Amino acid sequence: MMGKRIMLFTFLFLGLGVSAQHFTKSERSLIQSGDTKTMLRVIQITDEKELKILQSVSTDIDPDDKLLPLLAERMFLAMRDPANPGIGIAAPQVGINRNVIWVQRFDKEGEPFELYLNPKIIWRSSMLQKGMEGCLSIPDISGNVYRNYSIKLTYQDKTGKKHEEVIEGFTAVIFQHETDHLNGILFTDRMKEQEKLEVSPVDDEMNDLFLEKKP
Numbered sequence: 001m002m003g004k005r006i007m008l009f010t011f012l013f014l015g016l017g018v019s020a021q022h023f024t025k026s027e028r029s030l031i032q033s034g035d036t037k038t039m040l041r042v043i044q045i046t047d048e049k050e051l052k053i054l055q056s057v058s059t060d061i062d063p064d065d066k067l068l069p070l071l072a073e074r075m076f077l078a079m080r081d082p083a084n085p086g087i088g089i090a091a092p093q094v095g096i097n098r099n100v101i102w103v104q105r106f107d108k109e110g111e112p113f114e115l116y117l118n119p120k121i122i123w124r125s126s127m128l129q130k131g132m133e134g135c136l137s138i139p140d141i142s143g144n145v146y147r148n149y150s151i152k153l154t155y156q157d158k159t160g161k162k163h164e165e166v167i168e169g170f171t172a173v174i175f176q177h178e179t180d181h182l183n184g185i186l187f188t189d190r191m192k193e194q195e196k197l198e199v200s201p202v203d204d205e206m207n208d209l210f211l212e213k214k215p
Helices: 002-017 025-031 048-054 068-079 169-182 187-193
Strands: 088-090 100-104 113-124 127-135 138-148 150-156 162-168 199-203 206-212
Touching: 025 068, 068 088, 068 100, 068 113, 088 169, 100 169, 113 169, 127 169, 127 187, 138 169, 138 187, 150 169, 162 169, 169 187
Parallel strands: none
Antiparallel strands: 088 100, 100 113, 113 150, 127 138, 127 206, 150 162, 199 206
C-alpha cells in the first residue's frame, strides 16, 4: 500500500513538473520567422486552418523559455499595429497555442500594457456588465457581451513569480476576453450562448450592470 502511495505521489509530482513546457520545434520556427524585429501576423477566423487554431485550447508555457521574450515582443507589436491597434492579445491570435496574453491595465495609473503568463480565472462575481466587444482576429464584427464585473486571477509574471489578483470593471472584461482565447472561445461564441440569458438591472442609475436571473 505504501509503495502504491509513493508511486502515486511521484506520478503527481512529475505531472506537475511537466505541465508547463518549452516551445515546440514548430512554435520556435514561427516565433523566429521573417524579420524578428517586426510583429507576428494576427490570424483570422476567415481562414479555416487559422480558425482551428483559434478554437483550440492552449497549454502553459515555461517562463524560463529563452524564446518567450521574443514572442512577447512580437505579440505586443501585433497588438499595437497602427493599422489596427488593440488593447489586448492572446498567443493563439498569432498562431501559438500557449497561455500568454497582453492586457492594457486601464485600472492602473498610466494605463500600462502588461504581460501575463499562464493566467487562470479562479473566481467570477455574480454581477455582470454588458459592453461592446470586437477582436483583432474577427474582422468587421462587434457586439454586446455580458462579462463578470469582478474576477480573481492567478498568473505568473515574466520572471515566473506567481500572483493572485482581484480585477474589476473594464479591465476585467479584457482579461475575460483574452483568457477565453486561451480556451478556444471567441467573443462571438459568448454572444451566441448568451442569446437566451435573462438578467435583471442592478440599479436604475447603473444601466450597464446586471444580475443573472436564476431558474
